[in-house]
Amino acid sequence: MKKLLFSLLIMSCLAFNGGDAKVQTYNYGHNGMEFVARSGQGMIIVSTFNSKMTIRQDIAYKIYQEYANNRLTTGPKTTICGDEADVTGKCVVTKKDNLISVNFYYELVEWKSGLKEVYQKKKTT
Known part of the structure; x- marks a missing residue:
């Protein structure tokens, strides 16, 4: 009887688990030069x-690899697939003489665990 109740409990937990990804917002992040x-x-x-x-x-x-293979453009949202997470954001490529600046702004991080984090600008008062 105990095994039956335990089995029903486990099955009901699995049945009511929506499997939907959890979405969180964050308003902090690292800004800086990462790769030269x-x-x-x-x-x-x-x-x-x-x-x-x-x-x-x-x-x-991965952003550098995309740029080197001519698959990265300025403007539209771009998704970069990483080892731990996929990142969607906006890319801005600026060229001046022999200097090329590739700036990538994170907007959404989709972790392999199912968690989604959306960047939300911090409100100032």
């Missing part, structure tokens, strides 16, 4: 804004 590389085009600097500390270097390297 030389190429035939000149010096490339990858900077990230509102980034999460644990994945910032991995994502910056």
